[in-house]
Every structure is written in C-alpha cells, then in structure tokens.
Amino acid sequence: MRHDPTMGEQAQDWTRRAALGLLPTLGLAACAGTRGAEPLKFWAMSYEGDYSPMLMPAFTAATGIAVDVQSLPATASHEKLLTAQAGGAMPDVLMLYNGWVQEFATIGAIAPIPSPALVADMFPGVLDATRVQGRDFAVPWSVAPQVQFYRRDILAKAGYAAPAEDWDGWLRMGHAIKRQRPDDFVFMLLLNWPDTLITMLGQTGATMLRDHDTRGNFQTTEAKAAFAYYARIFAEGLAPKALSTEIQDPVAAFAQGYFAIWPTGPTTLLDLHRRAAEIPAERWGTARLAGPHGLGAVSGLSTSLCVSASTPRPAEAWALVRHLSSPASELRYQRLIGNLPARLSAWSSPQLRAPILAPFKEQMRLPAAAPKVIEWERIKLEIQFAAERVVRGVQTIPEALAGLDTRVDQLLAKRRALVGAGTLA
Template identity: 75%
Template structure:
C-alpha cells in the first residue's frame, strides 16, 4: 500500500514539474523548503503527509501550524508584508476575501478539481474561476444511542423536527433524569444548522447587514428554545459538561449533533462506548434532512510564491485520494475527492450519512466577520433560552449588533472597493 502511494505521488508530482526536472537552476531551488501554513488539526498533522512528497520530488516542506483564532490576522499581515507561504490552508469562508485582495492564485488546471464533490467545490469558485482545491470536509450528523432509542420504540431518529420532538418525549418518559439532545448553550453549530435547514438567509444587502427578523429565523429560534424549555436539552455550557464522550457513553444524552472527528473519539474509547450502542443519521430538519454548513477547508497557492509549479505539486499531493484517506485516519475529517469514497476505508455504514450530507451543503456567508457573527447568534439564543429576552427582542438586537460588525465591509461595498 505504501509503495503504491509513493509511486502514484512520484508520477503525479513529477508530472506537474516538467520545468523543474529540466532546469539546473530550479534543481538548486528545490533544496530550499516549500512553506506551508495550516490551522487546527490540519496544521498539527500535516507534517505526517510530507515524507512521500519529499521522497518523490526531492522537495522538502516546512509546515507551520497556526492557532485558529489568530490565523486570519497573521495571514493578512503576511500578505501585507510580502511574507506569505507558498501554500496555505484557508477555511472556505475566507477564500473570496483572499482572492479579492490578490493573495491567492487561480487553480491552473481543471484536473486538480475534476474529482471533487460538486457542492464542496462550489464554495471555492468565484465568478466561474476556481481559487482553491477542496481538502478537509467536516459535515455534521447526529450521533445517536441505538439502545436508548430502541427502548423508546425507535430504530433510528426521525428526520423532521416534529418527529424529533415526539421521539424526545418518548425518551424523556423512560429517562426523566437524563436529557435527549447534547446542545450546549455556547456551541453555535446546532443552531446555525437549524437556521440553514429552515432556509434562513442570515445576511442581506450584499452581506452587509443582518437579516434575522424573518419568519424562518423566528421559527428556528422558537424551536431551538423549546428543546430547552421542555427539558430535552440542558441549560448548560460546555464547561459544565467537560467530557461529552463520557456523558454520551453514560446515557445522559441520546442524540449528539457532531462532526467526523467524534468518530475517532468513539474509537479511542470503545471500552466505554461499544460500537453496537451507537450509530449516525443525518440531522433532522423542519420537514426532513436538508442543507447544512460544515467547517470545510481548502488548499491555496500564494500569488507571491517564486515556485508556483512546486507549490501546485504539493497541493496535488495533499489533495490526492491517498493523502486524504490517510488524513481521515489521522483526524477524522472526510475527503473532498469523490474517488476516495470508493475505498473500503470509507465503507462503514456510520459514514454513509456524512457522504449524503456532503451532497447537500449549505454555504456560510463569505464574510470574514462570520466567526464573530456566529458567536452573536448563539449569545442571542442563550438570552432567549434563559428567559432574558423574547425572540423578537433578541432578533432585533442581533440585527443591530451584526450591522455594527459589518460596518467596515458595508463601507467598502458602498465605495465600490469590495465586490
């Protein structure tokens, strides 16, 4: 297997490097490492993917793992100072911004993105041009306790909100001291997904103002808050549930909306949570499963690199099916390359809902303020759940705060300096 991977990488990488193979000057440049920056688990584990590339091409790679909270500012500072790496990972919501400021180069050949899930690829395309190669995808599904649901008369969770509530009542009758849904008040993803499935458009006026006083947003906030009011979810923060895996294993929760890294957590702790006690399903929506946003990332090449052919060769290696499958084993996130899904490694039934969800993605607004906006959405929801504000009060205040966060973007758009 390793020999096949290395041979494939050698042929692929050298196919992208004809000029380097023929040039003595380029050969000397290959002694200097390519620089690659990435965040989160991707940054931490990327060095493990580099040896096959270096063995195949002779090109060393220097990986820098950036802290997620500071990475956006660091990348902008590097761009302003002419210090960008050759290759960088971007969250998909950042791609439009970095393309607009001229920091990342268009993908040079359609072959690099020909085999990607179409919905995942759409997030990296700007005005018909691809600016990034999809890499690491983390859609959410619901992890559920098969034994607890079976006791309540369910083999799998319902796919719609009314069914979810009926199931929750049945579980609660049998387990009155436990909860049904692990939705903690400082975890915004569950609510963001509900808003996506309800069809709520969260920003308006070319993504320069909040758009939360809508029928879809009110309906979603009302449903979300009712899960807490009815005792199906705890009015608690993550600091109060410090070990979610243990809480799930002990039956304090029956449903846990989460992403693919949770699969690795369960595998590592199979003695606490045997594989026959849990499974996965797509997350319920108002009328059935629908589009969800996920924390997906892509690979880009800097416009300032002096070694574009080598940089794109590295992108091709990292986004190859073999590299993506190894990454899936390392960090849990799933391949964006469709051909990787023919591997027996991804044939487990618990992965099927993830693959189905990847075919129905929802895209976060392409604004750099989105992380801050998500926090504001969750804070607004927490005020409603705790009875500090009505839904109408919370949504009106949320529009005001989001408008304030987007003031700079609004000014740039109105001045014609930002598309």
C-alpha cells in the same frame, strides 16, 4: 499509530507520479536541486496541522522538496494568518476553513488556482463554497458535514431504531427518551458552537442577509422559527445550557449516557473508535440531521488548501497542494483523523464503504450555503451570542433578533459603502 495500507508501494508510486506531473517546468534536475533549498512552509489548524507531517515524507521522496509544517490552534489561527499577511510573512501553502476563502481572496492573500484539473473531481456543493466571483481560489481538502451521532441502546429503550428525521419527531423522540432517563439530557447542543443553529436557519429558508448582503435579515418569519425551535430544545430540558468549557470531555459524557444524540462532524468517529473500551461500536450509530419537514442541507467545517499570492515558489507550492489533495493522501488522512475526502473518486475506496459513513456521503451532496461575505465569521459569533441570550432568558426572541440585525448592520457598514459606491459587486 496504526499501520496504513494506503501508504504501500502502489500508493507511493501514484503520489510520486502525481507530484512530478505538476512540475513540468521545473524538470527532474530542478527537483533534485531543491534538496538544498529552504523547506516549503505549510500552515494548518487543528488535527490537520497535527497530522500533516505524516503526509510529507512521500512528497519529499518524490520531489526532493522538504516541507516545514506549523500546526496552528484553531481558536487563534484566523488572527495569526491575517497578521502574517499584513507583515509579509505568509506560508507558501495554507489550510483555510471554507468560510474564510472569500475573505483571504478579497484581501489578495491567496492565489487563484492555475489549472481547472486541480478541482475537476470535487463534490459540487463544496467547490461552490470556495469560488470567489466565478474564480477558484482553493482546492477543497476535507469535508465535515454534521450528522447525528446517537446511542442505539438508549433510543431502543425509548422505542426508536434510529433518530427522527423531522423537527416534530425529534422533539417527540426527545421527550420519550427523557421519560426513560429523567436525570440525563437528550441532545448535545453546545451554546458556543453555532453550526447546528445555523443549519436550522438554512433549513427554514431564512435568508440571513439582504440588500446585496449589506444588511442583516434576521427579523423574518423563517429566522424566528429557527430560533424558537432551537430555544425550545433547551427550555424543555432536552439539552444542557452549557458551553464547551463546561463539558470538557463530550466523548465520556456520550459514553455515560449524559446525552443520547450529538450533532457533530466526522472527526468524532476517530475519537469514538479510539475509546471503544468506554463505548463499544455497537452502542452508537450515525444518521443525517433532522429538518423542519425532513432531511435537508446542513452546515459543517469543510477545509481547503490555498497557495499564498506572495510565495516565491508557486510551482512547488501547487505541487504540494496536489499531493495533499490526492485520493491517496485524503484516504490516509481519513484513517488518521477521521475527516472525509472532498474528492469524489476517493469514495470508491473500500475503506469508505462502512455503513457508519453513509450518512456523511449523502449529506455532502447537499451542503448548506453560507453568505459569501468576508464578515461571515464575525456574523456567526453574533448569531451565537444572540442565541445564548435567548436560551438563558436574558432576551426574548424579537429583542435578540432586532439586536442581531443592528450588530450585523454595523459589521457590514464598510461593505455597504463599497456596494453603494459601485466598487464592490
């Protein structure tokens, strides 16, 4: 692992003062007394879980509080967290994808934040996604908006210095590249990752739910336009009809020119830098995603930190949240895994001034808003399944959207009953 200058004496001192500053009721003696206590439990997913242990020594040195980190597989973490809540076995601190905060707050699994100061320095759009009925239940930790990763050399041969910024231009550019490279594809849009399609739905102005978010609303002109554009990319041979299991090494595929444009998040930066021998940095760049009439809002997998409502050590748990979400910790994480800070103040650091990061910062000021219903993760899966049926020619767009509304209505039946009874706003 490369040396990280953010972990020098100055950064460690800042972290020490910040951590202790959140523990005024415990006092230094109590902090010292925790050295023999059970470690705090922290659960996180994916790269965040894998690399979180590297952020803990500074916290333990400052407070005397040990932390036991458990890294959860992303595909099974949602079920594991719900099982832990049902069984009274939640960790003290947990990472949640922002789309899950509403659900876990609604079932009483996470505690509201104790001080507005914890979220006083966040990108506003990111913070809005973690509010439930006007209360903050999570501290945004990292932001991962989608941008276009593109092959500079391949686009240049087709006459483009950078990717087009609107949908019509995207298709014209795609066909220009396809003429140059008829045996390869242009766009990488994996059928089991629906974020790009959900971005398209938002960009057309589609309101995916109606009647106080109790019914599906996919048989609209806007939703049809998004599905039609998405399906057209595949129908015209510009993207492979593939799942992530069929393209197991997208970095290698990108390096080999199998596709030229890859809408994805910032963790890809680290993958590309690590594999510079396969694809040197001068061959690729980043740009904001195209929209129907120009640049617009996009979706992405942003994450937040939460404290379990059942933790017996809330002051210590919130101290850990403050440490992990501090500018020093967020900047170190950016070096380790590529995810970008949710705190605005962290962006004044020289390490985030690289031109390759500029599209991410611009995009974070305009994140796409998702429906705030606890069923949203399951609705996203239904959108994905409907889109795949259209792309593979199993259903027409009207058939798929009608079926999607039916399935979403079924998912929202309990919510509809609660709203109808006046027990849910």
